[in-house]
Amino acid sequence: MNVSKFYYFKNGMRFVHNYKHEYIGHAKKRWVDQGLLDVYRKEFLSCTPQYYESAIIDGRITVNGQKVKTDYLIRENDKIVHAVIRKEPPVIDQTIDIIYQDKDLVAVDKPASMPVHEGGSYKHNSLLSILENDYNLKGLKTVHRLDRQTSGIVFFAKNVKATNEFRTALDNDQVQKIYYARVLGNFKQTYGTDEVEVNKWVYTENFKLVLQNCADELDLTEETRKTAKTHQIRVHLKALGHPIANDVIYGGKYRNNCIENQFTDEDFEDVYQNKTDEKDYLFLILWLHAYKYTYKDISAKTKKPCWAETDFKL
Numbered sequence: 001m002n003v004s005k006f007y008y009f010k011n012g013m014r015f016v017h018n019y020k021h022e023y024i025g026h027a028k029k030r031w032v033d034q035g036l037l038d039v040y041r042k043e044f045l046s047c048t049p050q051y052y053e054s055a056i057i058d059g060r061i062t063v064n065g066q067k068v069k070t071d072y073l074i075r076e077n078d079k080i081v082h083a084v085i086r087k088e089p090p091v092i093d094q095t096i097d098i099i100y101q102d103k104d105l106v107a108v109d110k111p112a113s114m115p116v117h118e119g120g121s122y123k124h125n126s127l128l129s130i131l132e133n134d135y136n137l138k139g140l141k142t143v144h145r146l147d148r149q150t151s152g153i154v155f156f157a158k159n160v161k162a163t164n165e166f167r168t169a170l171d172n173d174q175v176q177k178i179y180y181a182r183v184l185g186n187f188k189q190t191y192g193t194d195e196v197e198v199n200k201w202v203y204t205e206n207f208k209l210v211l212q213n214c215a216d217e218l219d220l221t222e223e224t225r226k227t228a229k230t231h232q233i234r235v236h237l238k239a240l241g242h243p244i245a246n247d248v249i250y251g252g253k254y255r256n257n258c259i260e261n262q263f264t265d266e267d268f269e270d271v272y273q274n275k276t277d278e279k280d281y282l283f284l285i286l287w288l289h290a291y292k293y294t295y296k297d298i299s300a301k302t303k304k305p306c307w308a309e310t311d312f313k314l
Contacts, residue, residue, distance in 0.1 A: 004133045006124045013090040016124045021086040027078040036063065036080075037070040055082065091125045092285070096134065099300045104162035105155055106137060107293065107300035112151040112285040117142055127154065143167050152179070152290025153300050169295060176294040180308040181233065182287035183242040184252060233288060246287050 008015050031039050040052040040061070052061065059067040061082045063074070074080075094111040101107070110116070110127050118126045124133075131137040140156035143166040157163035169175050234250045237243050243251035289308060292301040306312060 006133065009093050012093055014093040014125060014130075015090045016088040018085050018087050021084055023082040023084070025080050027074050027076060027080065029076075031074045032076050033073055035070070036061070036068060036072045036074055039074060060084070086123070088123060088125050089121055096127070096130060097302070098135065099153065099302060100298055104158055105166070105295075105298070106140065106158065107153055107155045107298075109302040110146055110151055110154045110290075112149050115148045116145045116154060128156075131156075144170060146290055147286070147288075149286035150288045150290065151285070151305060152302055153293045154290070155293060155295070155300070166295065174295075176292075177290065178292040179233070180287075180289045180291050180304065181237065182245045182307050182312075183237055184245050185242045234286075244287050246285075252287075 006016055006019075008017060037049070037053055037056060040056075041049045044052070053070055055061045056068065056070045056072075061080070062068070063072060063078050063080055065079075065081075091114040092111050096111065097109040099107040099109055108127070108131065114125055114127050114130070115122050116127045118129065123129060128140060128142070131140065137156075140158065141160070141163045143155050143157050143163055146152060146154055155166060157166055166175075234244055234247055238247075238250040246252045287305075287307050289302070289305045291304065291308075292299065294300075
């Protein structure tokens with residue numbers, strides 16, 4: 001595993017050292033003849049108008065390499081640069097197991113809390129960046145994704161041919177998938193054993209969702225259905241009256257207790273000032289896990305997460 005200047009580790013979390021970053025853009029047609037500060041106020045809502053005003057005055061937002069006034073009227077082809085000290089959210093410090101690898105593909109067990117690829121607030125703390133840093137796996141191409149809070153199997157391709165073949169197999173329902181989810185209530189008691197007609201809008205024939213109930217009686221229900229995309233599982237389970245048990249966004253109520261070293265409020269404030277109330281959502285380990293993918297003669301399977309075990313204590 002490579003040691004990187006980007007990362008440091010604390011309280012069971014992987015942090016990224018703050019670093020300089022420039023957001024570079026060119027004037028859009030709708031911005032022409034509008035005031036620079038007005039454009040930032042209307043279109044860039046991640047910071048307050050007061051922040052953008054001070055950034056323009058201090059020269060952290062420049063136009064064509066020059067400091068300008070807040071009421072500068074944007075012109076066609078203007079190059080606008082916003083220089084920041086970037087603070088990335090930390091992710092869970094968990095070993096990323098390489099489940100399968102050949103000359104064309106690699107499959108890994110993604111921990112919850114990290115996105116698959118760079119985007120939004122995440123760059124170095126994305127799965128792709130960590131694989132490049134820790135395992136020297138460079139140039140991997142995404143063929144599918146998991147939500148940031150979801151754990152489990154993620155495949156990457158190493159070349160264009162393998163990328164196209166895997167994506168085509170996914171589109172044609174030729175990749176078999178098994179997911180685990182822990183839900184509220186007793187799914188089997190609600191719907192019985194023959195649920196094809198009830199849920200045919202949820203699952204594909206090559207998609208199996210194993211539901212571990214959060215009820216007084218914990219029984220395991222396996223089902224194969226006709227489906228939509230897997231990122232909609234959370235919404236579908238809520239609609240069925242059995243939301244993922246710790247998915248507080250969609251009706252769950254339990255807190256995760258699989259992490260020994262929880263992220264502290266103090267650590268959180270170092271990254272996001274005055275947003276401690278968002279900590280639980282940011283580091284939610286969703287009780288939804290991509291357990292097994294089968295593609296051609298490749299079978300990639302992870303260990304069960306702790307919450308999928310029958311003796312798991314809520």
